[in-house]
Amino acid sequence: MTDVTVFGNPAVPTKGKSLLALDERTRRRNNAEARFRLMGKIAVAIGIVALIGLLLSILSNGLSSFQQTYITLNVNLDAAVLDKAGDRKPENIAKVSTFGYAPLIEKALRDAMAQKGIAVDGMNAKAAAELISKEAPADLRRFVLADPSVIGQTHSFDLLAAGRIDGYYKGRVTMESAKLDRNTSPEQLMLADKLKEAGILTTRFNWSFFTAPDASDTRPEAAGLGIAVIGSAYMMLIVFVLSLPIGVAASIYLEEFAPQNRFTDLIEVNISNLAAVPSIVFGILGLAVLINFFGLPQSAPVVGGLVLTLMTLPTIIIATRAALKAVPPSIRDAALGVGASKMQSIFHHVLPLAMPGILTGTIIGLARALGETAPLLLIGMVAFVREYPAGPPDGFFDPASALPVQVYNWTQRGDPAFVERASGAIIVLLVFLILMNLVAIILRRRFERRW
Amino acid sequence: MMNNISTTMTTTPTKAPAMNEPKISARNVQVYYGEKHAIKDVNIDIRPRSVTAFIGPSGCGKSTFLRCINRMNDTIANCRVEGNISIDSENIYDPKVDPVQLRAKVGMVFQKPNPFPKSIYENVAYGPRIHGLARKKSELDDIVSSALQKAGLWGEVKDRLDSPGTGLSGGQQQRLCIARAVAVSPEVILMDEPCSALDPIATAKVEELIHELRENFTIVIVTHSMQQAARVSQRTAMFHLGNLVEENDTDKMFTNPDDQRTQDYIMGRFG
Numbered sequence: 001m002t003d004v005t006v007f008g009n010p011a012v013p014t015k016g017k018s019l020l021a022l023d024e025r026t027r028r029r030n031n032a033e034a035r036f037r038l039m040g041k042i043a044v045a046i047g048i049v050a051l052i053g054l055l056l057s058i059l060s061n062g063l064s065s066f067q068q069t070y071i072t073l074n075v076n077l078d079a080a081v082l083d084k085a086g087d088r089k090p091e092n093i094a095k096v097s098t099f100g101y102a103p104l105i106e107k108a109l110r111d112a113m114a115q116k117g118i119a120v121d122g123m124n125a126k127a128a129a130e131l132i133s134k135e136a137p138a139d140l141r142r143f144v145l146a147d148p149s150v151i152g153q154t155h156s157f158d159l160l161a162a163g164r165i166d167g168y169y170k171g172r173v174t175m176e177s178a179k180l181d182r183n184t185s186p187e188q189l190m191l192a193d194k195l196k197e198a199g200i201l202t203t204r205f206n207w208s209f210f211t212a213p214d215a216s217d218t219r220p221e222a223a224g225l226g227i228a229v230i231g232s233a234y235m236m237l238i239v240f241v242l243s244l245p246i247g248v249a250a251s252i253y254l255e256e257f258a259p260q261n262r263f264t265d266l267i268e269v270n271i272s273n274l275a276a277v278p279s280i281v282f283g284i285l286g287l288a289v290l291i292n293f294f295g296l297p298q299s300a301p302v303v304g305g306l307v308l309t310l311m312t313l314p315t316i317i318i319a320t321r322a323a324l325k326a327v328p329p330s331i332r333d334a335a336l337g338v339g340a341s342k343m344q345s346i347f348h349h350v351l352p353l354a355m356p357g358i359l360t361g362t363i364i365g366l367a368r369a370l371g372e373t374a375p376l377l378l379i380g381m382v383a384f385v386r387e388y389p390a391g392p393p394d395g396f397f398d399p400a401s402a403l404p405v406q407v408y409n410w411t412q413r414g415d416p417a418f419v420e421r422a423s424g425a426i427i428v429l430l431v432f433l434i435l436m437n438l439v440a441i442i443l444r445r446r447f448e449r450r451w
Numbered sequence: 452m453m454n455n456i457s458t459t460m461t462t463t464p465t466k467a468p469a470m471n472e473p474k475i476s477a478r479n480v481q482v483y484y485g486e487k488h489a490i491k492d493v494n495i496d497i498r499p500r501s502v503t504a505f506i507g508p509s510g511c512g513k514s515t516f517l518r519c520i521n522r523m524n525d526t527i528a529n530c531r532v533e534g535n536i537s538i539d540s541e542n543i544y545d546p547k548v549d550p551v552q553l554r555a556k557v558g559m560v561f562q563k564p565n566p567f568p569k570s571i572y573e574n575v576a577y578g579p580r581i582h583g584l585a586r587k588k589s590e591l592d593d594i595v596s597s598a599l600q601k602a603g604l605w606g607e608v609k610d611r612l613d614s615p616g617t618g619l620s621g622g623q624q625q626r627l628c629i630a631r632a633v634a635v636s637p638e639v640i641l642m643d644e645p646c647s648a649l650d651p652i653a654t655a656k657v658e659e660l661i662h663e664l665r666e667n668f669t670i671v672i673v674t675h676s677m678q679q680a681a682r683v684s685q686r687t688a689m690f691h692l693g694n695l696v697e698e699n700d701t702d703k704m705f706t707n708p709d710d711q712r713t714q715d716y717i718m719g720r721f722g
Contacts, residue, residue, distance in 0.1 A: 260528050330565035334628070336526065338578035338635055339555035348577070349567055 062423025064170040068206035069161040073108040079152040101137035116198040120191045133160035135222035163221045163417040213386045220417030231400030238305025247316030255324045275314035282311045283375030298380035299399035312365040319361020323354035356444040363440035373404040403429045474499035474669040480534035491693040502670045504680035507690035521557035522550040558632030562644040564624035566616035574616040578635035602630035622653020642672040689713045
């Protein structure tokens, strides 16, 4: 690329030549530079186009998951149905299953339609009730069980619309597709339009997407990221708390104290190799050692956190060692020169200067761990979890999911509504990653400001 | 504590050896970097409260020898020192000697000004703080101001002790480094080409400072500038290829050296 010497080309005397005329050699060098610049620009453009394409496809698929269609009904929590004994005892109320609640919702919908004078020809009450999610009776039941005193009252509820109806307002379901779909019918969609006109059916921001647990295949409208977010947060906490001190301590020892011999060389090579080990191998390790040998529970954030810690450690160690190496030796000399011990010189002077690099490496490692899926599949975090884990530290041992695993899980489901949910989860994951990188940048700036 | 500082900083009649007794004496010192024999059988006596200059061409071992005096070479992995260097008749390479304690007694100023990336105050206060020289903030303040005064920097920085040490000019930074070394109240100060990164005006200030510090400290300075050696030192030692060629009074060294190689080097015939 850069021709340093050209053989067989005798030195051209520059004496007497005009500076205004470009000689052959200069022209060729300038052309080479122009070509290189052009290639660089093309490479950058390809990268930007790929990034924009990726973001656009995810956003176009996933943004709609932040909207949800609700049907607002006044439901009479009939005491005759919900509490036949009439004594309001929680154990008796709990005997009424969701099948007991469904008729209440059907009746409320019927009443609302009659009140507004809405009717669609050739449609029975059962088909009309299918507009409402199968999750709605369960939500109602949870509401009643939480506070049995509401029995006998009439409350206004925002009930989830069924996945197909929700899809109709997001453009996923059309009249044509509904004709072929045995899960919905054009009549139901027409009814939905009428309910919308009457203000009973509304579409608004979907908070429950961030808080609700996962839902079964037939209820995509109820599926949320709540447990995945908690699981990921617990794992990140474990990874951060374990890998930062272990990684930094190991790097400081290796970089500053360890004797230079074959054994340390071996350790160094192995740490670099560990960074390149496929992540699924760490999953097998977690399964074999942590779950089978130590008997830790499956699907638990503690196992995921430990596995991801092992995976993140090499990244942190390599970044920390690079940051320590980058601190000028003159600072160490200065500290030693005034009689600081080696440890004082490192902890008072070298480490603070290396901190931006260490934090950046740690956060990059954490971000990688946050997006890691493969090892978590092996330790059982793909499990279908509906129960929220307890608060830390007990919750570390409760089953949970993780954001990337939830994405993977949803893409495996049949209902196209889950594609939207998966893309929405990817957006959430990306937002978390961007936030983490922002934190890295802010911390970097803050530490660097201390000259 | 405070008494301790003032006694070491001013005269200590009981402890200070007489003028004819050496502060530092080296016997049969050999230094190896792995296989390389960097210092060959050096014997030298350095007088107290005087400035001794080490001169010689690049790579002659003068800096290496200087760094042996406060055992900074310990930090270099494959460096090996043999022989005997003693300060006040105590062998500093004795296994019982902790180099950290030694370096509090033998301060060092480096070639390139290397203030800590902290405030001016913190730069000077760091040494006294880690050695526990001050019990109260006011004592520490006194040590800092007295060290900065000794380094001739007080007037320039007294209003901005909180501003970063790295924000000073090169010459000021080097004097800050000298203040930092002085603040620990060492007995010996080693200077490794302290003016090589400075302009002539800053150099003149540092040289003047060395002149004043001589009253309280034993100073050993490595320099590439023969003029500087002639200006600041009382004794000069000439190194060549790891050997100590000649050690003499500076006046004699630059007018009528005993060794032909010294003569050649001073006349600029090699080096």
